[in-house]
Every structure is written in structure tokens, then in C-alpha cells.
Amino acid sequence: MLGMRFRNFALSASLVAAALSGPAANAAPQEHGRKYKALPPTANVTVTVVKAFNGKPFPNAGVVFHANRDGKSAGNLEVKTDPDGHAKIDVLEVGSHVLLQVIAKGFATYAAEFDLTEAGKEVSVALERPRAQVSTYENNDGKSAAAKPGVQERKIPAPANPEHPR
Numbered sequence: 001m002l003g004m005r006f007r008n009f010a011l012s013a014s015l016v017a018a019a020l021s022g023p024a025a026n027a028a029p030q031e032h033g034r035k036y037k038a039l040p041p042t043a044n045v046t047v048t049v050v051k052a053f054n055g056k057p058f059p060n061a062g063v064v065f066h067a068n069r070d071g072k073s074a075g076n077l078e079v080k081t082d083p084d085g086h087a088k089i090d091v092l093e094v095g096s097h098v099l100l101q102v103i104a105k106g107f108a109t110y111a112a113e114f115d116l117t118e119a120g121k122e123v124s125v126a127l128e129r130p131r132a133q134v135s136t137y138e139n140n141d142g143k144s145a146a147a148k149p150g151v152q153e154r155k156i157p158a159p160a161n162p163e164h165p166r
Contacts, residue, residue, distance in 0.1 A: 041094045044120040047087045049102055052126040057085025058104060061127070066099040067092050067116075094118050102127065 045065070049058040061081045067074040074096060079087040092098060094116055100123060102110040107127040114121055 041118065042091055043094050043116050043118055044088065044090045045092055045098070045116065045123070046120070047081075047100065047102070047123045047125060049081050049085045049087070049104075049125045049127060051107075052128040055126075057081075057083070058107075058127055059083045059085060061085075061087075061102055061104040061107075063087040064101040064103065065089060065092060066101070067096045068098075069093055069096045092116055 047063050049061045049063070050056060051058055059081055063079045063081060065077045065079075067077075074093065077089060077091070079089055081087045096116045098114055098116055098121075100110075100112045100114070102125050104127055106129070108130040110125050110127060112123060112125075114123075
């Protein structure tokens with residue numbers, strides 16, 4: 001007898017709870033706390049990185065985003081490229097001024113700036129091998145220094161005594 005009363009009570013309690021939570025919860029808008037601030041709109045940014053000399057994708061290159069909003073820094077984010085050379089990010093705020101840097105070992109650093117719109121941004125980057133720096137002290141006769149292509153590598157001098165190498 002007690003078991004039957006308990007079963008009837010549990011059934012009626014669950015029906016009352018379902019009736020109260022159903023339409024009332026859907027009709028009222030969700031309330032937030034007093035310090036709640038809606039998130040700003042964001043846009044997608046896709047960076048495609050390839051090697052300039054052969055056009056193949058560059059995996060594992062560091063893509064750094066420096067975002068500025070209303071003259072204040074919004075922080076830095078770094079993403080690595082996937083095996084297809086793509087780096088994707090979707091957390092930058094619309095209207096931000098973004099400085100983009102692509103860093104990879106053995107290649108010259110690439111930099112670009114853009115303003116982020118609602119449509120997002122797609123950037124294609126072709127990384128090149130580094131070139132020699134131009135020095136104003138190299139030529140003393142008034143001519144400007146010319147950039148030499150290629151990587152400046154350390155030259156190891158030949159040993160003074162060929163019988164006893166270092």
C-alpha cells in the first residue's frame with residue numbers, strides 16, 4: 001500500500017515539474033548577471049604560406065597576429081600552419097588593426113598589416129630565402145651598397161699547417 005502511494009506521488013510530482021518548466025522556460029528570455037557583456041563580433045582570418053622558390057606549402061610555420069583595437073593592444077596570438085600550409089583563426093574582433101608576421105627557420109620573416117572587416121581576410125604568403133643586409137659602411141667611395149642574394153654563411157679559414165688540421 002505504501003509503495004503504491006509513493007509511486008502515485010512521484011508520478012504526479014514529475015508531471016507538475018514538467019508542466020511548470022516547459023512553456024514558462026521557453027517564453028522568458030534568458031537573463032544574465034548584471035556584469036554580463038555580450039561578446040564582440042569576430043571574423044575569420046586564413047593565411048596560406050608557401051615557399052617562394054617552388055610554390056609548395058610550408059608546414060609548421062609560425063603565424064603571429066598582433067591585434068590593436070581603438071589604439072590599445074588586444075594581445076598577441078600565434079598559430080602554426082598545418083601540413084597544407086594553412087593557418088586559420090576566428091577570434092579576432094571585427095574592426096581591429098592586425099599586424100601579421102610569418103616566421104620560419106631558414107626563411108626571411110614576412111610582415112603585413114590590415115584592418116579586419118566582417119567578411120574576414122585571406123592572406124597568401126610566399127616565403128623567400130634571406131638576403132644579405134645592405135650596409136652603408138661597406139662602400140666608402142660614395143656608392144650605395146648592393147644587396148647580394150643568398151644566405152650569408154660562415155667561412156671557416158683553411159688551417160695554416162696542412163699537416164695538423166684543427
